[in-house]
Amino acid sequence: MDRSSGTAPEVSPAGDAASGRRLALDVHERLRAMILNGELAPGSVVPQAEMARRLGVSRTPMREAFRLLQEEGLISSRPDQRARVRTVDAEDVDELFGARIMLETLAVKVTTSTLTTEDLDRMEAALQRMRALSGGEDVDAWHAAHKEFHRIPTQAVGEHLERMLASLAEQSERYVRLGQLGLPGSCSRSDEGHEALLAALRAKDPALAARVLAGHFARGALGLLADIAPEYEPRATRTGLATVVGGLGV
Structure with a gap:
């Protein structure tokens, strides 16, 4: 996130020279900002494929970004279920x-x-x-x-x-x-x-x-x-x- 401007960073497009790890972190920061500012509301479903298309990236960095969000407690996800923004508990x-x-x-x-x-x-x-x-x-x-x-x-x-x-x-x-x-x-x-x-x-x-x-x-x-x-x-x-x-x- 661009802390100086208060806006989330733009996600680098797929195929950019940035490393896969950097791209995953960019995606993570963008999704994290969307959750924290309420754009993705508590309880809402966050489909990986749809978000990958929306942000213009492949599924690989999106999966890593979802893993990081889950570690932070911002989303919940199980193998047999779609990811959701965690509700306030x-x-x-x-x-x-x-x-x-x-x-x-x-x-x-x-x-x-x-x-x-x-x-x-x-x-x-x-x-x-x-x-x-x-x-x-x-x-x-x-x-x-x-x-x-x-x-x-x-x-x-x-x-x-x-x-x-x-x-x-x-x-x-x-x-x-x-x-x-x-x-x-x-x-x-x-x-x-x-x-x-x-x-x-x-x-x-x-x-x-x-x-x-x-x-x-x-x-x-x-x-x-x-x-x-x-x-x-x-x-x-x-x-x-x-x-x-x-x-x-x-």
């Missing part, structure tokens, strides 16, 4: 953010003491971009800045945990977007959490940074769940929060 939201609370707070604790002034200034710059873009039309640029903000305070972890965190962040983006649509003022409340996290990191306080981050994720998850499934009991999110903050509320 309360249990999925709960478990995803419960896992993110546990793993990302671990990563922040590992990273806090290693952060330099330059790292913290980059976080501040990302936060300023988020503020400038908040409420505007360039939603993709906001999410690019948001991703950068959250990546820096976890950057000291090893490759295995880094991959897990990246996967959770990718899967979370869809729900962050839904939360922004359904909860007016969520960006402002999110800014407060980001500011508190940055302050804790500047103070070199890993325990405080972890508590702030856990509360930040929990507020987002619980707000979305209250909106889409008020009867659902978010055990994973609440358990993750209690584990990190010692039973304190949000």
Whole structure:
């Protein structure tokens, strides 16, 4: 996705000099953008052959793109069924953010003491971009800045945990977007959490940074769940929060 313009990239046509892998990634980014912006609605069928024709590519890169989307939790597909855009599932939201609370707070604790002034200034710059873009039309640029903000305070972890965190962040983006649509003022409340996290990191306080981050994720998850499934009991999110903050509320 072209993060600077907020638009999805054009897919290279079949037969272009780009490698098959690059073409598959282009297709993946285009389909991912269509799902995140609602062009492909939750529950809708996504036929591989039709999408390949629509994007002007062969079935091979399309299959790889579908595999990546399935790994990200954006589509569901079985050998005997057509692929569908996954619906918004309360249990999925709960478990995803419960896992993110546990793993990302671990990563922040590992990273806090290693952060330099330059790292913290980059976080501040990302936060300023988020503020400038908040409420505007360039939603993709906001999410690019948001991703950068959250990546820096976890950057000291090893490759295995880094991959897990990246996967959770990718899967979370869809729900962050839904939360922004359904909860007016969520960006402002999110800014407060980001500011508190940055302050804790500047103070070199890993325990405080972890508590702030856990509360930040929990507020987002619980707000979305209250909106889409008020009867659902978010055990994973609440358990993750209690584990990190010692039973304190949000």
